[in-house]
Structures are given as C-alpha cells and as structure tokens.
Amino acid sequence: MNIFWLILFMGVIGAVIGGVTNAVAIRMLFRPHTARYIGKWRVPFTPGLIPKRKSELAKQVGKIVDEHLLTAESIEEKLNEPEFRGEIEAVLKIEAKKLIYADITVADMLKKMHFPDAGAQMEARLNEWIDHKYTAIKEYYVDQTVKESLPAEWLDRAEAKIPEISSYILTKGADYFSSEEGRYRVKRMTDDFLAEWGKFGSMIQMVLGNTSLEDKIRPEIVKFLTSPGTKDLLDTLLKNEWEKVTEWKWSDVLEQLSDEKAIQRAKTFVAGQLDLETVLNQPISAYAKPFEEKVVSTLIPELTDKGIAKVAKRIPSMMEKLKIADIVRRQIEAFSTERLEMIVLDITHRELKMITLLGALLGGIIGVFQALLVMAFPV
DSSP states (O other), X not given: OHHHHHHHHHHHHHHHHHHHHHHHHHXXXXXXXXXXXXXXXXXXXOSOHHHHTHHHHHHHHHHHIIIIISOHHHHHXXXXXXXXXXXXXXXXXXXXXXXXXXXXXHHHHHHHTTOTTHHHHHHHHHHHHHHHHHHXXXXXXXXXXXXXXXXXXXXXXXXXXXXXHHHHHHHHHHHHHHSHHHHHHHHHHHHHHHHHHXXXXXXXXXXXTTSOHHHHHHHHHHHHHTOHHHHHHHHHHHHHHHHHHHXXXXXXXXXXXXXXXXXXXXXXXXXXXXXXXHHHTSBHHHHHGGGHHHIIIIIHHHHHHHHHHHHHHHHHHHHHHHTHHHHHHHHHHHSOHHHHHHHHXXXXXXXXXXXXXXXXXXXXXXXXXHHHHHHHSOO
16 A cells, blocks of 8 residues: 555656646746846846747747748739639729719819819819910921921811802802892992092982992892802912912911910810819719729729739739838837737647646656656665
8 A cells, every 4th residue: 555655646746746847847938027136147047038039039930921921922822813803803893883873073072082172273284284285386386387387188178178168258248249238238338439429420320310320230249249250260369368378487377366365265265165163063973874884894804903913013022122021020029028928828828738737747657657666676
C-alpha cells in the first residue's frame, strides 16, 4: 500500500510541476509587460518574450504579410474571379438603376456634388470659351480672303444658288408691282415725278388723257421683271458681285462689325440653343431612361471588365507605394502589449490550455516513472 501512495504522490507532484511549468512558460510569453529592476539591475526574463521582441515580431509579420500573404498575385487572382466580377457588376447595376430612375434634378445632383451654382458657372465657362474661340478664329482668318477660308464645296453651292436667288427676287418684284400696294407705290412715284416737272408734267398728263401714267408704267415694269433677258442680267450681276465678295479679306469685313456686338450675339444664340436652365431643372431620369438598356446590358459590363483590368495592372505599383509591410509593422507596434496578449489568448485559448494539460500529463508520467525507478533501484 505504501508503494501505491508513493507512485500516486510522485505522479501528482510531477503533474503539478509539469502543468505549472508550462503555464508559467506561456505566461512568460507576455508577462511581465515591462522590465523589472532591483536597483539598476534588470531582473532576468523581464519583460516577457513578446513585449521584448515586439519590434522584431512586427517587422517579421509585416514582411510575411507583404511577401507571402497579401501579394499582388493573390489580389489580382481575387479580382479575376467570376464571383467577384459578378458582385461588382451587380452593385454597379443597382446603383445605376437608382440614378436612372431618380427624380432629383440635374441641378440638385450638382449641388450634392458641391457645385451649387452650376448653371451660372457653366454659362460663365461657355462665355469664356466663346470669347476665346472668337479671338482665335479672328486672328487665324483676319488675313485670309473669303475664298481662301471657306470650303470650296460651300462656295460652289452658294454660287449654284444664284439663279434661284435671282428668280426669287424677280418673282417677288413682279408680284409686288402687280399688287394693289405696288400700283399705289407707282402712282405716288409718277405723281411726284409730274409735280416736279410742273407745266411739262401737266402737258404729259394731258397727252395721256384719261389713262394715268402709272397704268402705262406698271405693266412695263412687270414685263421687264418677267423677261428672260432681265433674269440673265440679274444672274450676271449677282455672279459678279459674288466673285467680288469672295475676294474680300476678313479684315475688311470685320472692320464693319463690332467685336462686342458679334460676341454678344454669339453668346445669346448659343445660350438660347442650349437653354441651360431648362436642362438643369429636368430630372435625371428624363435623360437617363432612354439609355437604361444600353447602360445595364453593355456599358456596366464593359466598365467592370476594363476597370478590373486597369486596377489589376496597377496593383504591383500600388502595393509598392502602399508599403504593406510598414503598415502592418506600425499597426502591430501601435498595439498595447495587453491588447496583443488578449488577441493571442482569444485565438489560442484552447490550444494553450491543452499545452498546460499536456505538461501536467507528461509531468505525471515522469513522476510515476521516477517512483518506479526509486523502487527498482533502492538506495
């Protein structure tokens, strides 16, 4: 019976020694958090292993993360996974549809994007652009003739329109003098003519008798305007004048115009055509809905593919600039030792507990083995 108690006693003592030794060793990984001193002499094994080697640990962990865990290849592989692409595309489609069907106006959207006076700013930029363009165009064309500056096709088309213009002028003239207004105009002209000639005018009127002078003149005017010869004459005159116009230099033309008025007219015309106020006060959906199918089925998939491809291509340079190893190192160094201990213990609690129990088990076995050796080889 004494032998049994001896073996049991030695086994328990060994288990206690083994368990306590492992528990102390585990605790010494973190404790004490700071060095302990007796006078100027630092107590050995203080601070604990991890607090003492914290900087080296942070540096090595950062290096491992940068070189083996969070690599450019692993990120690129993740980006190219169909599931990841699908998630990105789905999110973009949801956000695009929200925008397409939004009732918010363009002006309100710009306000949210920190452009409160978008209309005024756009108009100011547009006016600046017109000023710049007018000056540039004027400087470029000022020493050129109309013929040199305008496309040959335009000149040919304009010249081809001359017969139509002359026909229009003669037709309108004939219609005018055939009308009551034209008759009245001729009458006034003939009356003024006869009045200026005094008695000679009265003699002409007496010769004509009951027939008025305008009744004689007006048919002749209409006959003249409808005559083919008149048409040919006017065609020739217009062509000659057009050839003179094409030889004008823009400097001579622009001298007759006010730059300020020309620019103001251009600004007024462009502003009227664009109607920025109406454009900005329309809801976004008014412009976006017609393009919904194109955006959802074509544009977003293309943007997703091109965006991921560009990001993947730039990952190595981005990783180099981010310096992942330094970020990880600084983060670990910024951890308090207590927090680092808590993180490690939370993750490895069961394993550390099993190590402590294993130490107790091994200590107990060694204690039993020692008891057996003592009995086998008594002193």
